[in-house]
Amino acid sequence: MRHLFLILLFFTLLGHLAAQQSFRDSEILMQKGDSLYQLQNYSAALSLYAAAFQLFESTDSVSLKALLQSKMALMNDYLGNYNKALKLYLEALLYFEKMNDIAEMAKVYNNIGALHFFQQNFGEALIYYEQSLKLELKQDNQLGMAQSYENIGIIYKKSGQFSKAEDYYLDAYQIYKSLNKAKSISNVLVNLGSLKISQNEAIKGIRFLNEALLVQESNSDFTGMAFTYNNLADAFRIMKRFPEATKAYEKAADVSLKIGLNEQIRYAYLNLAELHAELNNFQLAYFYFRKFSVAKDSVFNQEKSKQFAELQTKYETEKKELLIKQQSDRHLQDIQKIRISIFLLLFFLGLIILLTILYVKNRNAYRFLAHLNKELALQEADRYIIQNENTQSDKYSASTLSEEQKSKLKLKLLHLLDAEKVYLNPNLSLDDLAKMLKTNKKYVSQLINEDFKSNFNHLINQYRIKDARVLLLSEDNKKLNLEGIAEKCGFNNRVSFTTAFKRITGLSPSYYIKNKR
DSSP states (O other): OHHHHHHHHHHHHHHHHHHHHHHHHHHHHHHHHHHHHHTTOHHHHHHHHHHHHHHHTTSOOHHHHHHHHHHHHHHHHHTTOHHHHHHHHHHHHHHHHHHTOHHHHHHHHHHHHHHHHHTTOHHHHHHHHHHHHHHHHHTTOHHHHHHHHHHHHHHHHHTTOHHHHHHHHHHHHHHHHHHTOHHHHHHHHHHHHHHHHHTTOHHHHHHHHHHHHHHHHHTTOHHHHHHHHHHHHHHHHHTTOHHHHHHHHHHHHHHHHHHTOHHHHHHHHHHHHHHHHHTTOHHHHHHHHHHHHHHHHHHOOHHHHHHHHHHHHHHHHHHHHHHHHHHHHHHHHHHHHHHHHHHHHHHHHHHHHHHHHHHHHHHHHHHHHHHHHHHHHHHHHHHHHHHHHSHHHHHHHHHTOOOOHHHHHHHHHHIIIIISOGGGOTTOOHHHHHHHTTSOHHHHHHHHHHHSSSOHHHHHHHHHHHHHHHHHHOGGGTTOOHHHHHHHTTOSSHHHHHHHHHHHHSSOHHHHHHTOO
């Protein structure tokens, strides 16, 4: 049986170590994925996140699995795999909502809003952006607030509410500037440039976009550059500067292809096709339209749009079910709390009653004990009177007995204790007592142990406490405090007196005095 237990313990430890190793390996993969994401290598980052998630599945870390789902969703988002992105975002969101992780919920709401934006569901996108902003304001996350302001501004721009859009962009710009976020500042500049282009202020728009492009190129921000080149191309196209527009769309397509931004690739190809058609370059127009068609099929088609809507509906259904379950769980928890409260109330009530009964019994026992000690003290007082009258005769009679040595020693010891009261000496020791008895301390100790069933200290303290009980009953000693009583009985101090009194009588001296009548 013991061997079986050891084998089970060994395999349990082995499993624990394997889980720990799996956890560490998955964390390393996630960190490497984060590094690739910063380098805008979204496809490679996604592969590492997926590998880390598989390892995390063997652990109990729900929060980290949800975080990885959110990261994988973002990579799919950048790569244009919008249905996969939405599925992962919604799965992660359900976990974050269960854990009430406000920070991660805000990020996911923002990213889901972006997915709806790309599908041109601007109303739905605005709802998610506003939900994100509400949570960012709740936790006073300045960076998150700025991102939400920027995204809400994009929605207002799309709906033609340019003044509102500009206000939101400027709010975001001020926060980014205070946080010194160069990349984020460049993104706002791109949006401001796009806004100005929409307001037929192409020159102002180009100025904003070129300013953004300088920041992005210095930081190798290829994602930002892709958006900026497309917006620059739009501005040049409005101004009928077609060669510059063509060049900008081509740069946008090249940069987007480099990092796999399918949405920006699709946008660049469509506009290149339209631009060449306007210029009667039909062969190039057809070439770019074919590229656009391939890119569009890889991003959205009717079936994918249907799946996107189904995923959203599924999430809403699961969220409602979760809310119902949470309300039901809360109701059950409330009932359980009431039951526990009633049980605790009854338990403590019973405990109070029991303690009261024990207290009364204990108090009565103490009083009875005090009464017994009083009677013993009175008996001791009477015995002392008789002994004092016969002290001289006992002293001599003891010396004339012809019994065994032990018996003689016992009589001598009793004489020293009862008649001479040697115990009143606070410094009395076993050696002193042996010298008084003219023998060795070994014999004295043996006598005390065998005949008195005690030891030296306890025997001496018993005699001292006998005196103490008599003294405490006497009205003549009423003015004496406990230190005085202790000294008269042979104790060095009040503490040793109190300790010995309680050990021998079962009462404290104070309680004995209060209950002596």
